[in-house]
Amino acid sequence: MSNLILIRHGESLWNKLNLFTGWVDVPLSEKGVKEALNAGELLKYWRIDVIFTSELVRAIQTAMLVMSKNYSGIPKIEHENGMMKEWSLIYGEDGERYVPTYKSWHLNERYYGQLQGLNKDKAKKIYGEEQVLLWRRSYDVAPPGGESLKDTAKRTIPYFRGKIMPELERDKNVLVSAHGNSLRSIVMHIEGLTKEEVLKLNIPTGVPLIYEYQAGKLKRMGYLYEWGYDKSLHIK
Numbered sequence: 294m295s296n297l298i299l300i301r302h303g304e305s306l307w308n309k310l311n312l313f314t315g316w317v318d319v320p321l322s323e324k325g326v327k328e329a330l331n332a333g334e335l336l337k338y339w340r341i342d343v344i345f346t347s348e349l350v351r352a353i354q355t356a357m358l359v360m361s362k363n364y365s366g367i368p369k370i371e372h373e374n375g376m377m378k379e380w381s382l383i384y385g386e387d388g389e390r391y392v393p394t395y396k397s398w399h400l401n402e403r404y405y406g407q408l409q410g411l412n413k414d415k416a417k418k419i420y421g422e423e424q425v426l427l428w429r430r431s432y433d434v435a436p437p438g439g440e441s442l443k444d445t446a447k448r449t450i451p452y453f454r455g456k457i458m459p460e461l462e463r464d465k466n467v468l469v470s471a472h473g474n475s476l477r478s479i480v481m482h483i484e485g486l487t488k489e490e491v492l493k494l495n496i497p498t499g500v501p502l503i504y505e506y507q508a509g510k511l512k513r514m515g516y517l518y519e520w521g522y523d524k525s526l527h528i529k
């Protein structure tokens with residue numbers, strides 16, 4: 294048996310300002326740092342064997358803050374190619390335990406196109422609430438110049454199947470630190486949600502969502518809080 298731990302990054306400086314963020318590389322707010330540390334506290338004694346994050350700093354920060362509390366080992370970023378890969382190899386024997394950490398744009402937030410940088414309430418005033426809700430939560434309506442959730446899934450799901458699932462199959466506990474919509478596409482896939490169901494799916498910042506992997510199946514344990522699991526998927 295192994296565990297899949299999904300976590301949306303803590304609040305970012307642009308979440309706080311209520312701006313469409315997408316691929317804009319914004320760091321965590323002070324509250325976001327606290328959320329990530331709190332998640333780390335909850336996961337303190339969990340064995341984490343491998344980490345996947347997006348290429349965006351808010352997800353990387355969140356994973357590192359979680360690991361700053363964790364005893365599994367030191368997260369070591371595994372670069373895929375070039376000098377970063379070649380020159381970051383370890384040749385000595387220092388006896389440390391390392392947790393391989395992979396960064397990939399496949400896990401990045403949905404690309405929000407021309408909405409990036411726009412205030413979400415201002416967008417509602419300009420385009421109407423209904424239109425903005427479709428851009429933000431529907432499955433196949435893309436924001437102007439950006440990705441629909443369906444488009445996002447075209448990059449997240451092959452990565453999930455090709456890189457993340459094989460680790461679970463090898464009994465590795467996996468931490469995935471990513472974003473509201475990249476995680477919505479992954480949860481939609483795992484849970485087999487319909488287009489209508491995914492409209493209601495909102496993933497809270499900085500709360501670990503735990504799955505158990507056994508015999509080829511992922512079973513949801515729920516969102517992990519101080520007091521235990523919230524088994525519902527749609528957190529109010």
Ligand SMILES: O=C(O)[C@@H](CO)OP(=O)(O)O
Nearest residue numbers: 312313314315402429473
């Ligand atoms: O701005 C964004 O990139 C995302 C996540 O914060 O926003 P939304 O909740 O609208 O999908």
